[in-house]
Amino acid sequence: MNMIRLTIDNQEVTTQKGVTILEAAKNAGIIIPTLCFHKRLNPIGSCRLCVVEVDGQSEPVTACTTPAEDGALITTQSDHLFRMRQEALKLILANHPLDCPVCDKAGACMLQDLTFEYGIKSIDCQVPKRNYIPAYQTTFIKHWPERCILCMRCVNACKEVQCIGAIDSEDTKDGPQLTFNRDKCVSCGECVQVCPVGGMLEKKSTLRWRSWETTQVRTTCPYCGVGCQQLLHIKNGKIVQVTGVEDAEPNKGRLCVKGRYGFDFLYSEERLKTPLIKENGQFREASWDEALDLVAHKFEEIIAKHGPDALAGVSCARSINEDSYNMQKLFRAVIGTNNIDHCART
Amino acid sequence: MTNSFSEFAKAKMFLVIGSNMTEAHPVASTFLKNAVQNGAQLILVDPRKQKLADFAQVHAQIKVGSDIAFLNSVMYVLIQEDIYDHKFVDSCTIGFKELKEKVQAYPPEEASKICGVSPDMIRDIARRLASVKPCMLCYTLGITEHTCGRNNVVSTANLQMLLGNMGVECGGVNPLRGQNNVQGACDMGALPNVFPGYQKVIDAESRAKFAKAWNVDHLPDKNGLMIPQMMDGLVSGAVKGFYIFGENLANTEPDIRKVEHELESAEFIVCQDIFQTETTRFADVIFPAAAWSENDGTFSSSERRVSRVRTASLPPGDAKPNWWIFKQIAKRMGHDWPSDSAREIWDNEVSQLAPSLAGIKYSRLEGDGLQWPCTHDQHSGTCFLHKDGEFSCGLGQFVPVDWTPPAEVADAEYPFVLSTGRRLYHYHTRTQTGRCKGLNDILGEETADISLEDAKSLRIEPDEKIRVKSRRGEVTVKARITPEVPIGMVWMAFHFRETCANWLTNPAFDPITLTAEYKACAVTIEKIGNQKASIVNR
Numbered sequence: 001m002n003m004i005r006l007t008i009d010n011q012e013v014t015t016q017k018g019v020t021i022l023e024a025a026k027n028a029g030i031i032i033p034t035l036c037f038h039k040r041l042n043p044i045g046s047c048r049l050c051v052v053e054v055d056g057q058s059e060p061v062t063a064c065t066t067p068a069e070d071g072a073l074i075t076t077q078s079d080h081l082f083r084m085r086q087e088a089l090k091l092i093l094a095n096h097p098l099d100c101p102v103c104d105k106a107g108a109c110m111l112q113d114l115t116f117e118y119g120i121k122s123i124d125c126q127v128p129k130r131n132y133i134p135a136y137q138t139t140f141i142k143h144w145p146e147r148c149i150l151c152m153r154c155v156n157a158c159k160e161v162q163c164i165g166a167i168d169s170e171d172t173k174d175g176p177q178l179t180f181n182r183d184k185c186v187s188c189g190e191c192v193q194v195c196p197v198g199g200m201l202e203k204k205s206t207l208r209w210r211s212w213e214t215t216q217v218r219t220t221c222p223y224c225g226v227g228c229q230q231l232l233h234i235k236n237g238k239i240v241q242v243t244g245v246e247d248a249e250p251n252k253g254r255l256c257v258k259g260r261y262g263f264d265f266l267y268s269e270e271r272l273k274t275p276l277i278k279e280n281g282q283f284r285e286a287s288w289d290e291a292l293d294l295v296a297h298k299f300e301e302i303i304a305k306h307g308p309d310a311l312a313g314v315s316c317a318r319s320i321n322e323d324s325y326n327m328q329k330l331f332r333a334v335i336g337t338n339n340i341d342h343c344a345r346t
Numbered sequence: 347m348t349n350s351f352s353e354f355a356k357a358k359m360f361l362v363i364g365s366n367m368t369e370a371h372p373v374a375s376t377f378l379k380n381a382v383q384n385g386a387q388l389i390l391v392d393p394r395k396q397k398l399a400d401f402a403q404v405h406a407q408i409k410v411g412s413d414i415a416f417l418n419s420v421m422y423v424l425i426q427e428d429i430y431d432h433k434f435v436d437s438c439t440i441g442f443k444e445l446k447e448k449v450q451a452y453p454p455e456e457a458s459k460i461c462g463v464s465p466d467m468i469r470d471i472a473r474r475l476a477s478v479k480p481c482m483l484c485y486t487l488g489i490t491e492h493t494c495g496r497n498n499v500v501s502t503a504n505l506q507m508l509l510g511n512m513g514v515e516c517g518g519v520n521p522l523r524g525q526n527n528v529q530g531a532c533d534m535g536a537l538p539n540v541f542p543g544y545q546k547v548i549d550a551e552s553r554a555k556f557a558k559a560w561n562v563d564h565l566p567d568k569n570g571l572m573i574p575q576m577m578d579g580l581v582s583g584a585v586k587g588f589y590i591f592g593e594n595l596a597n598t599e600p601d602i603r604k605v606e607h608e609l610e611s612a613e614f615i616v617c618q619d620i621f622q623t624e625t626t627r628f629a630d631v632i633f634p635a636a637a638w639s640e641n642d643g644t645f646s647s648s649e650r651r652v653s654r655v656r657t658a659s660l661p662p663g664d665a666k667p668n669w670w671i672f673k674q675i676a677k678r679m680g681h682d683w684p685s686d687s688a689r690e691i692w693d694n695e696v697s698q699l700a701p702s703l704a705g706i707k708y709s710r711l712e713g714d715g716l717q718w719p720c721t722h723d724q725h726s727g728t729c730f731l732h733k734d735g736e737f738s739c740g741l742g743q744f745v746p747v748d749w750t751p752p753a754e755v756a757d758a759e760y761p762f763v764l765s766t767g768r769r770l771y772h773y774h775t776r777t778q779t780g781r782c783k784g785l786n787d788i789l790g791e792e793t794a795d796i797s798l799e800d801a802k803s804l805r806i807e808p809d810e811k812i813r814v815k816s817r818r819g820e821v822t823v824k825a826r827i828t829p830e831v832p833i834g835m836v837w838m839a840f841h842f843r844e845t846c847a848n849w850l851t852n853p854a855f856d857p858i859t860l861t862a863e864y865k866a867c868a869v870t871i872e873k874i875g876n877q878k879a880s881i882v883n884r
Contacts, residue, residue, distance in 0.1 A: 004528045004646075012531040020618065020687075021536060032406065041761075064574035073492065082527065083610060085840075086583075090388065099776035114433070114473075115598050121410075131731075133763070138782040139788050140784055141788045160380075160383075161376060161380070162376050163376060163379035163380065163383065163401075166431055167857055177790075186770060186771075187771075187788065188370075188791070189514070194825065198456055199685075204783065204784060206783070214736075217656050217657070217658045218654070218771070219639060219641075219654065219655050219656045220526070220637075220645045220647075220653040220654065220655050221526060221657075222524060222526050222638035222639075222645075222778075223773055224371050224372075224523075224524060224525065224526065225371070225523030225524055225525055225526060225527075225528060225529060225647055226351065226371050226373050226374045226522070226523075226647060226648060227526070227645060227646075227647025227648065227649070227651055227653055228373050229714070232639065232658045233479045234658050234659065236658065238659055239639065239658055239659065246561055246750060248714055249351075249352060249651070249714040249715075250350070250351035250352060250373075250374075250647070250649060251351075251373050251650065254373045254376055255373065255772070256578060257372070257783070257785075258770075258771070258772075258773060258779060259373070259772060259787075260777065261782065261784055261785065262773070262782045262785060263639075263782065264622075264778050264781070264782050264783055265637075265777075265778040265779070265780075265781040266638075266639065266640070268621070268636055269620055269782040270459075270622070270781065271620060271634070271635035271637075271662045272619060272620060272621060272632060272633075272635070272665060273623065273634055273661070273662050273663025273664055274632075274634055274664045275631065275632065275633055275634060275662055275664070276377065276629075276632040277630070277631055278629065278630050278631070283632065286631075287406060287752065288664065288674070291631050292671075292674050292675060292678055293517050293591075293678060294631060295616050295631050295675055296675050296678035296679050297523060297658065298587065298614050298630075298676070299587060299679065299680075302586045302587045302613070302614065305653070306586055308566065309570075309571075309584075309587075309588065310584065310585055310586040311586070311587045311589070312570070312571055312576040312579065312585045312588055312589070312739065313585070313588070313589035313591065314573060314588075314589070314590050314591060314593050314595070314813060315531050315536035315590045315591050315592075316531070316592025316593060316668070317525040317527055317528035317530075318525055318526060318527060318530045318592055318638070318644075319527060319531075319591070319592050319593075319638075319686060320530075320633075320641070320643025320644055320668075321463060321527065321530040321531075321533065321534050321644045321645065321646060321652070321690055321692065322643050322669045322688040322691040322696070323488045323591070323643070323646065323667070323669050323672070324527070324530065324531040324534040324535075324536040325534040325535070325542060325691055325692075325695065325696055326543075326668070326669040326672035326673060326683075327536060327589075327591055327672050328534060328535045328536050328542070328828060329669070329672070329676075329677060329683075330672045330676050331558060332541070332547075332556070332560075332565055332566065333556075333557075333560040333561075333568075334675070334676045334680075334681050334683065335563065335674075335679075335680050336565075337545050337566050337570055338538045338539070338566050338568065338569055338570030339538060339570035339571045339576060339585070340535075340536055340537070340570060340572075341536065341537060341571070341572050341573045341576065342531045342537070342593070343525070343528065343573070343593060343598065344528050344532050344537070345532060345573065345859050345860055345861045346573060
């Protein structure tokens with residue numbers, strides 16, 4: 001393997017040839033601030049927050065797009081770089097409303113965190129007046145053009161990751177703006193997942209929440225057989241949002257429309273809440289004891305009269321392994337038949 | 347799947363046959379598309395011009411149910427042009443001579459008449475497959491849901507062995523499984539012929555092992571019934587009591603009228619579910635169950651990965667975990683089972699009893715889970731099977747098979763072929779997705795997808811309500827006129843009750859697997875107003 005050696009912040013770093021300065025630094029545990037960079041996307045280089053100084057170069061370069069060179073001397077923290085990053089942030093903030101109190105992204109917003117970290121208290125420049133196109137929205141997704149920092153993460157994610165290409169950008173007389181192709185959009189929500197600010201948000205949950213009010217539980221998607229890893233965001237015992245687990249196998253953060261937005265059947269009023277027994281053609285509510293006794297008794301009666309093979313069961317390909325295990329155990333060890341199947345064949 | 351999803355991004359070539367993964371396995375499809383965008387080749391074999399056709403270098407638009415003729419012909423070319431993998435065939439397989447003889451009957455000119463793919467394209471595909479190694483073969487229900495489903499599957503394996511694409515990273519035979527835990531339900535022995543871990547019930551040693559573990563004197567020694575046999579048994583009286591756990595058979599099985607007659611015939615039905623469904627109407631007792639994310643457990647995905655499922659919220663009312671319900675019935679029938687949580691069931695029973703899962707314990711499943719076989723607690727799991735050409739039976743066995751037509755083919759009375767499947771925005775019978783805010787707004791009703799040519803010749807307008815009729819039933823449904831569908835085909839899903847394709851589908855089954863032929867039956871389409879449709883010249 002081709003290895004190179006360089007120095008970052010006075011630290012000797014050995015890394016693979018071909019990586020960017022940003023990657024080389026990260027591998028060495030040195031954090032360079034970023035905003036448009038997302039590890040699942042090709043480097044974009046739009047925000048200029050990752051500027052670093054390379055010895056011998058007159059101007060700082062963006063670490064996300066510049067390859068690490070053998071023998072390079074790199075500085076990631078200096079007064080000059082700090083001011084440059086402040087300026088870059090101020091430029092973004094000039095076009096970004098400080099509506100954090102009403103923004104769903106508050107508390108999980110990269111711009112908020114960077115603004116805090118870089119001690120920006122006011123924006124000296126004139127806030128430009130812009131006319132925005134009407135906000136794009138679908139059933140599940142809403143774009144907030146005034147909050148959009150045009151980092152292009154969503155554009156690239158839609159194109160590179162999901163291979164959809166429903167989001168693009170175009171130059172208008174008010175500067176660049178995002179454009180959307182509603183016919184191409186499949187509501188996968190990748191754009192929401194990668195948006196670093198509140199520019200692309202979900203409109204799924206009827207509940208409102210602040211990011212810090214939720215707890216997160218990792219789980220496996222209940223739909224197809226890919227087994228995507230999800231992070232369930234829970235407030236007051238209810239799921240309010242589902243995101244893909246970044247870096248997880250097999251989905252590496254990706255989800256589809258059902259995985260991301262197909263969770264609220266759980267809270268339907270139509271859920272079965274109590275055992276039901278049919279009497280005279282109508283179901284009536286029953287206690288667990290009564291319903292379980294009835295089933296066990298009826299099974300015993302059928303076994304006594306017709307033998308165990310007169311009972312048959314179909315297990316569920318949607319439920320957990322342990323449920324299927326117990327059901328086949330019930331049929332084999334208790335009832336005494338191998339008449340147990342599920343829909344694998346159909 | 348013999349291989350893993352993580353290999354998609356690295357693969358150099360794909361052969362996708364009978365899989366509309368963009369809608370049925372959306373996330374998997376993104377990795378495949380990424381690979382194609384980075385230079386991998388994709389050969390798509392599918393009757394429909396589905397989304398993957400936009401990414402494919404070659405799209406062989408085969409006729410419904412002609413897969414074996416096509417695959418045998420590709421193998422004919424590989425053998426005739428001597429471009430198959432001699433080394434793999436000689437050292438890792440048996441039965442090549444018989445395969446060679448069988449495929450002699452499928453020269454491209456002959457096979458083309460059956461499958462509708464030009465001889466040149468068949469040759470081109472064979473040569474492409476021989477020129478890039480390895481190639482990942484992916485399939486879904488387009489292969490299995492035929493009366494020749496088992497033979498279709500065998501053919502895909504024959505091809506991959508002939509190409510030497512087994513036992514290697516980025517190769518293999520990869521069925522993408524349709525349900526989150528259909529792999530797991532198989533692994534757990536919810537099948538009439540095997541205990542957990544695929545240990546045969548007809549094997550005395552296995553029975554003795556499980557009898558001891560389950561603290562019973564003996565276990566039944568003959569294979570049980572498969573679902574279609576159970577349903578038949580309800581009518582014949584051989585089956586009196588039927589326990590349906592989390593399945594909506596009244597919508598998912600072919601020929602709904604027949605299925606409902608079978609369910610009506612049962613003496614006693616127990617349903618265990620999270621909602622009332624079309625199937626629970628036939629129940630005598632309904633148990634309310636905890637749903638996904640309302641209890642802890644594990645799923646096993648297509649790539650044999652066992653992953654954790656965790657509790658996010660509590661089940662409503664008195665709903666209980668399914669494993670608990672089975673345990674309570676066992677208790678009332680005189681069996682006290684010790685395990686009292688999903689974790690105890692897995693750690694103390696499943697992983698003790700199934701050798702391929704022996705190394706999988708809950709304590710090892712915190713991150714990305716583990717892929718079986720995982721045989722001991724230091725084992726890191728298995729990304730791809732049959733490494734170095736070692737099959738579980740020793741050598742890979744070629745199983746030569748002949749093409750057979752679907753049980754019901756288009757004729758003068760029913761001139762269209764109905765093929766069925768899934769759509770992106772709903773899942774199966776919508777028990778869940780139909781109750782999720784927004785999904786019905788995006789896809790609120792079923793359509794019958796027909797070709798531009800057929801729509802034109804029948805004077806059917808976009809979104810016009812039409813009648814689709816088979817020998818078993820009829821539905822009135824909106825026409826969706828689309829270039830995805832070839833002339834002579836009607837394509838429908840089974841997500842909506844009134845317009846469910848299963849009012850029409852044919853209850854004809856593969857003789858070995860008893861998988862129903864959801865992918866092919868004969869239908870006719872009529873404009874409302876009773877003007878009977880006739881098919882355009884093909």
